[in-house]
Amino acid sequence: MFLSSCRASPSIILYIVSLYVYGTLGISNSSTPPSNLPPAVPSIFTVEANILIDAPIDVVWNVLLGFPNYPDWNPFVRSQVVTDSLYIPTQDQKAAENLRLIITSQIPPLTPPVTASSLGDPLNEHITRENITHLQPGIYRVAWQDLSLDALIQAERWSALSVFVDQGGDSLTFYESREEYNGVLAGTVQDLEGAGLLEGFQAQASALKARAEA
Numbered sequence: 001m002f003l004s005s006c007r008a009s010p011s012i013i014l015y016i017v018s019l020y021v022y023g024t025l026g027i028s029n030s031s032t033p034p035s036n037l038p039p040a041v042p043s044i045f046t047v048e049a050n051i052l053i054d055a056p057i058d059v060v061w062n063v064l065l066g067f068p069n070y071p072d073w074n075p076f077v078r079s080q081v082v083t084d085s086l087y088i089p090t091q092d093q094k095a096a097e098n099l100r101l102i103i104t105s106q107i108p109p110l111t112p113p114v115t116a117s118s119l120g121d122p123l124n125e126h127i128t129r130e131n132i133t134h135l136q137p138g139i140y141r142v143a144w145q146d147l148s149l150d151a152l153i154q155a156e157r158w159s160a161l162s163v164f165v166d167q168g169g170d171s172l173t174f175y176e177s178r179e180e181y182n183g184v185l186a187g188t189v190q191d192l193e194g195a196g197l198l199e200g201f202q203a204q205a206s207a208l209k210a211r212a213e214a
């Protein structure tokens with residue numbers, strides 16, 4: 001038993017050879033692109049979504065950080081306003097670390113496609129106040145953290161982009177977003193909103209793709 005499991009099967013040898021070939025060419029041959037998110041922290045629950053987008057990484061980055069345009073396309077985050085620490089909106093609405101966000105989401109998300117005039121359901125509207133904790137344009141990563149309930153729940157949402165070359169040699173952008181929830185209320189949020197949040201993350205990913213590819 002032990003001996004036979006030590007013998008490398010032909011498919012394992014092929015796999016190692018292909019790793020070597022693609023490794024030396026610097027091309028990833030995996031169907032799942034490598035992640036550009038920071039390592040996950042231990043959390044009570046996690047919501048994540050990702051998608052491949054056929055648009056240049058800088059185009060996707062500008063859609064992701066173009067918060068004033070979120071109402072035009074985002075079925076989940078209906079509005080995301082950049083403010084100072086007193087929650088007064090900034091003039092230029094540009095993201096920067098230590099600025100705040102007032103985020104209005106629909107959980108579950110609206111049915112796409114949406115426009116700025118799509119009406120939300122007031123019963124599904126959630127407003128949170130968040131802090132931009134990381135803005136790393138050089139490596140296409142950004143994160144914001146919920147400040148609304150601090151001691152009872154901690155939630156930080158990371159978004160990351162990376163370039164992925166597919167098997168046909170086409171260069172795509174890989175979008176990933178992940179939010180990790182901790183604190184005594186995290187389990188409650190999971191029970192009440194876990195499914196709606198996941199739907200929201202997925203709807204935002206699909207809508208980001210549609211917007212960036214248009």
Ligand SMILES: *[C@@H]1O[C@H](CO)[C@@H](O)[C@H](O)[C@H]1NC(C)=O
Pocket residue numbers: 097098099131132133134147
């Ligand atoms: C907001 O994020 C910045 C940058 O990470 C950090 O220095 C600051 O302490 C945070 N502020 C709050 C209120 O959490």
